[in-house]
Amino acid sequence: MKIIWNEMKKIWNLKNIIMIILLSTMCYIVFLQFHIKHYPNGHPQAETLALSTMLTEKYGSTIEPDEFNEFLQMREELVKAADQAIVENSDLAKREIKNYAELQEYENRLSDENATWEDREELQKIMNEFYNLPADTGSGVTEFYSDSEKKKYGSDTPKLAYMLPAFDNIVEKYENGATHLLQSEAPAIYHKRWNDMINTGEWRSPICWEVIENTTQYAQNLVALLMLLSLLCFAPLLTSDRVRKIHLLQYTAKQGRKIIGKQLLAVLISSILLTTTLFLVFGGIYAQNDTQLFWNNYVSSFNGMMTSIPLTFGQYVIVICIMMYLMGIAVSVVAFLLSRFAANYIVLLAGLIPTFVVSVMLCDKLFFNPLNGFKNGIALFDPMVCGIILLVVVVVGVGVLVRERRIDILV
Amino acid sequence: MKKIINSYAIWGFLLVCILFNVVLILSIGIDPYADYVKKVSVHTGLQLGERFNQKLTAFVQGENLKNDNSEQLVSETNETETNFLQNEDQKQYNQEQLASETNETEANLSQKESQKWRNSEQFYQESLIQETTEVSDVFDGYDTGKIADTYVQTFRLKGKLAENMRNKYADLQKIADEKGKHDDSLSLYFAGSTYGQHHKLFFSVMRSIIIEGVLLSVLIVLFSIGYENSNRIEDIVYSSKAGRPIVMKKLIAVVVTGIFFYLLLLGASLGLYFSVNDYSGIWQSNVSSSFNGIGDIIMGFRPFLTWHNFTVLSYLFATIGVSLILILCFSLMGFVAGICIRNSYVGFFALFFVNALLVTVTAILPPDSYFLFTLMLSPICLLIKQPVWFTDGGFDILWKNFEIRGVGASVVVMAIIVVVAAIKFRKREII
């Protein structure tokens, strides 16, 4: 244990800690902050999220038909307000648009594929009129937004013109019974999952796509940071010993060549520590987004996506965290192996750079909407790939440890 | 130079970069429509207009005569051709008819059949005809002042900043007018596939090559400068007749070698790219074609308006030229890092850190900060802006020809820093 502790001290020295802090801060400013500062990212995401939040707070993790009827009534109130505002607007009245339904019809006509440029310009003028309706047109629009959202958008929110389409979107998807999540030509496995989703009522979860997308994109950026820090912190460990020929003293001591196994253990423990620290810090920061409200909502939702297995949002986040641990450990082992075979720092760098690029590209793909459908026909494809990568890397690592016991140490 | 050329690590890294580019190029794939357009361009030329339409029609007719299954289409085309020759309005109507028929045809097909239809030569023919007859000169009446106004308003630029921004776009207006006069945008390029093809080459492949070139040159510099330290022969080398001034000779050697390796990388990667994506016949297309464009979140999609008149070939060479100077800048930065920090590993990360910090600072600074605009001329920011070199550059660029100004200024600044570092090195104690 003492040896592992000594090796960990070599990793967690002051320079490395400062580097971790500085790089994490820079990465947060350039990549991660976007998902906090611009969440939700403008309109109509703000409205979709506001409604999703309201529905969860009011009705819990599913929206039953009677609850949906209440939602429809809310919409009706807004439509009445919209009708009133449209009637009072002279530009819209000029075009003989008397209510919201007619406005929608007009919009559909002017935006179909046969529309001319003149049509499109006209449509833009009309929609501008609608969007410029006074901020609090329609009673009760304000109450759909949280205080933080109102603060974020200032006088731009609340707006009936943004809220109504968001309502319509939810209504359409709910009334369609989440059929948009299943393509007719999808393999049988998709159909089975969809049927299960419908039968269990999972699909009635009010979570919205914006929550899932923002969370997975945040995770994508966080895991890239994890890859970078893992490689930077753990790669120099063995190389620096070899460059200074300290490995000769290590291997001839009582501990002998077993030390490399202990160094690997030190790297593994440090990797878990690093990943956990990143979770605590950046997870804590992400908590500002209040996505934990959706913790018990199923991710498979009429308003979201269809996961390959039933998962609540909380479970989904946990799966993503596990995937990050797996990839973090795998990359740490790769860094360790690179370190073992790099005779000098230039060789180490020549190995680290491609490793970083490949690992980030891989994680980009794996953490892009993980568990969304059946990638390659496999239910848990993304976590499985993470597990396989870790397994392969660990097997190679064990092979290197076994080999280390037998080889001649010439330099 | 021999030391570098004999280094397995450098060659190994070069090979990994080439392999990465191979995978990238193969995964991007080939656009069969672009291939078709290239084939057609041999017969039609690249300048759109009346003559082009005639030649295109004749070509299509000729192609269809060869195809036994397309007799009906031939007669339709003949009829269409007759209308072309007789009446332009009629021709226009027929094209729209054909297009709507195409849409109707497609609408009636299942998804698989639809995909098959989209891959067919008939579809390419009809698409090309539609695109090239519907296209208009995008620079006719193009107002760059709107861009300037939008940027100034959005970012609340004031005083000198607002003035510079407006001046930039005022200068760009002259270019746009000139291009409008000469119908520069009526250039075929790859027709509807132009944006994708341009993006593939200049956004994906060239960007990847340049970044790899930068990393390679930095590794070469650090390897060379740190060689004595890592092999513990500093005492011998710096006390010899050559002495400390040897570092300046090393500088020349590493710059030359860095460029040599970059050209190897460039040659191998572009060689593969152009063997997979045949550009013959397209090289003389104007990059400011109406089919090409750039976008940003403020102005959306707009024409690819370059300060100078570039064909695809000259734009490629210009990009390579600027990239060479950019790599020189990074080599000089690596040299300074290697001189100041004897450990190559720490030197690399100091360099990485400094550049990361520059990028972070640009993310923090308010958009109306003069310092931000100056930082955008730094090598790392120029590298990020590579896909929009030789254009206006967007809302975070204040000057025309920013890439040339940037690399020029960076080389001068870095040269001064190198000289200062070398002078300090002469006086540094080698312990």
Add this chain to the structure above:
Amino acid sequence: MLLVNHVTKNFGKFTVLSDLTLEFENGVYGLLAPNGAGKTTLIKMLTTLIFPSSGEILWNGNEIVKLGENYRDLIGYLPQEFGYYKNHSPFDFLMYLSALKGMEKKAASKRVEELLELVSLSDVRNKKMKKFSGGMIQRVGIAQAMLNDPKILILDEPTAGLDPKERVRFRNLISSLSKDRIVILSTHIVSDIETIANHVVLFKDHKLYCDDSPANVCRTLVGKVFETQDISSVKEPYLLLTERQEEGYTITRYVCEGKGQFDAKSVVPNLEDVFLYVYRDEVLE
């Protein structure tokens, strides 16, 4: 007893050591041979860094690789290029190595203090080693080799870079340590071996040449080593050994199989004479 039993070591087609048999008991063994003769190869085999291609190395009848940590617990090794952590103090560095040697923290701390005292580095126990002179670094190296009070102390070029005073101090230290342990010393400095070694081990042509006391080794050249002021007058074949200046004359020392010149003085051969003679390239006529 440490027994090297018919050990051969090949690297590919090249044989470094061929059928080597040696016995080590308590005392100081000096490995004397030119560069590339196989000294470091033997040392690395004794320290389990490399493995014999054939043959075995036994400690009290047991194969050392199989003994594993039980054997490594008995050895102290100072490599030719001694590596260290620049930003560690000697105390920190020795404590780090003591952990690798399986020592308890309290006992290690005490032992480290003792050793730093022994090598006269107590004053600088907390100073970073990057500020040390070469001699001080070497002393840290010797201290770390002694950490676990080894039964077998293996030192590869330990006095390289030491000044005469430090070299004498080192010799005295080794002599005092050798009474109850095996000390294997690999060096080019013949005087070190002459003064402290009980045994001299010579390799030639990748084989063991001799393993005997310094006196017996020198005795092989008795009556064959001469000194003269006029080497040009020597008619018989001879091997030039050394030259020195004495009272304005150049005294040339040489080996001659014959009787020597009448004006040449027969001298007592030393180990250096034997070294130069055994590893001679040619005979000057």
